[in-house]
Amino acid sequence: MTAIDWAWFPDHIGDMTTLTLDHLSIAVPAVLSGLVIALPLAVVAHRVRKLRGLILGASNVLFTVPSLAFFVLLLPVTGLTRGTAITGLTIYTLVVLIRNTVEGLDSVPAHAREASLAMGSRPLRTLLTVELPLALPVIMAGVRVATVMTISLVSVASYIGYGGLGQLFTDGFQRSYTTPVIAGVLLTLLLALLADAVLVAVQYLCTPWARHRTKEA
Amino acid sequence: MPNVPRPHRRTVLAGLFAAATVPALAACSSGVTSLKEGDAGGAGAADSGAGLVVGTANFTENQILGHLYAEALRGTGVKATVKPSLGSREIVVPALEGGDIDLLPEYQGNLLLHFDKKAEETQAGELQNALAATLPESLEVLPYAAAEDKDVFVVTRATARKYGLKSYADLREADGELVFGGPAEDKTRVVGLVGFRERYDVTFKEFKALDASGPLVKGALKKGDVDIANLFSTDADIIKNDWVVLTDPEHMVPAQHVVPVVRSAVADAPVRKALARLGALLTTDELSTLNKRVDVDRKDPDDVAADWAAKAGLTKN
């Protein structure tokens, strides 16, 4: 029962591919949606002292709610669809994304912002062209953590039929069949590793000034 | 004054934000992120070119049935896709009502009890009528198959011998002594603790929420963590482990013929014809064999279903 059935792998390459793509089709929108929501919230938390605690606190509390509960509670609202899984997972990314964006913005030297404003840029332009780029390393660190975490959490949505590679876990569980479970775990890890590497590359491409700095150091 | 970097990559960043927003919003709406051929989420799935969406519950027999339905439908020229293992009945039936799926293989008795906890019908014919009357407007049941899969409560041969158990009524001899294992919903339903108390005047020492004829409850029965387990009559493990299926003289468990539940809006003539053909050919023995092929021989449900459908002549088109 616990021996691996090696014949399973070549027989299921198609399934593994489909499930991996399925998995990504849930994880990627979740992280992107998280960013869309987190960035403005983080800017507010950074700028408005009073709301900072509230926003960070609220996202912290949301994070402690078990993910399965979110999916189940969303069912009457969003139906048994991919969107339910994506919405639940988006909520989980918020904690990391908001926190890292706030920290990133905090780390931007004040004089950089002031100089930009002094040169006539409006606050929004300063935000987009000076602060966020400078905060990018810390923000990207958050995106990486959120992405890896989301890729792992997608499998919980197998409880409502949208678990991507997590469907392999339910399949193996139902039939007491270890092989698909092992395949699912390995593929999930691989996917997370790949996603992380891609994000590192993206960060490298988007922060050319950081490259020069490492050259000097 | 240190160099303030003015990245001309702001266009890259602006592009990134735009790129982030558009697919994120688009992806949250139904259908755009579908990568499986014909996989379309959301209401009106049948209209989007994916054909009928057959949903299945989270146990292998239901998945086999779902794939059989799809094969039969394709045999009469109806496009069909299967969304396997969507969850338990509590999840999939509302999904059917909501239009996220179009067709679901179900079991008469439990389906009726899902909509009417107080239903008393136990015979296949009367169940079919009761279902037709009780189901919401948007759904209907098609003729039931010959195959039946009932909830059964089994004990090990040793336990049966110890208390002289042949039927559920005999459990009175062991009242309050046995540990009961079954899915969580057994605690509050007639096909479960409530039924045992009301029909047979039997209570149990402890209730363990495990699963419905799944690895948890079967493992527990094997290990002795539970004495009596809620299994499905077509489960191959019953014979394999020499477990004793107790009889049901008071008809606590209603008939459970396999019956297709479908959204009326998509139940046109080819659909009915296809499923009627399947229902006539599928017997309990055939279903048990298919279960064995998936659970014991470790073949995939879709392959097993395709094989059987081809041999039964359902897929000739």
Next chain:
Amino acid sequence: MLQLLSDLVHWLTSSAQWSGPGGITARLLEHIQYSLLATLAGAVLALPLGLFIGHTRRFAFLAINLAGFGRALPTVGLVTLVFLAGGLSMWPVYVALIALAVPVIVTNTYAGMTAVDPDVTDAARGVGMTGFQVLWQIELPLALPLVMTGLRLAMIQVVSTATIAAYVSFGGLGRYIFDGLAQRDLVQVLGGALLVAALAVLLDLAMAGVQRSLFRHRPADAS
């Protein structure tokens, strides 16, 4: 919606709900037991590892990447694997929870150790302290704030995830989520979810309070 909320308040406040083997008190205690044991076991495994790597700076890549690996490991998969391998017991739950706690504690312990000013350790070695004495008397006390942060983060994640015990038939607050779903009782699901969140938040506040009082004289370290 309003009906749901009032039902929920009723569920949370009725005294019957809190008593008995399936009551909130019992489930809370089970949940705390799983969480504490798992976090403790995780700490027992992770602290020496983190301290060792932090002190010797060998295998640093492990400490840095372990958190990523732990984050990527799907809990459901791990629970299923251990269940299939070993049958029905609490092992699948504990293995999965410990696997969740260890990377967080290792990474934070390592971070704490590397944050120690190298001049201090140099000076310590200069006055003749052995490696172990440096670790125990200098590095660990200085690293303690981050070590505690690691324990705190691990605890929160474990509390949140300990709901999986109910997936394999055991108790804890997850029982309300799974049973609520099976019995189509949304109030139960909501109640269970809220209780888990409340427990996690309370524990977080408590541990933060402990951290603050321990490091009162080091305001820069207290988080």
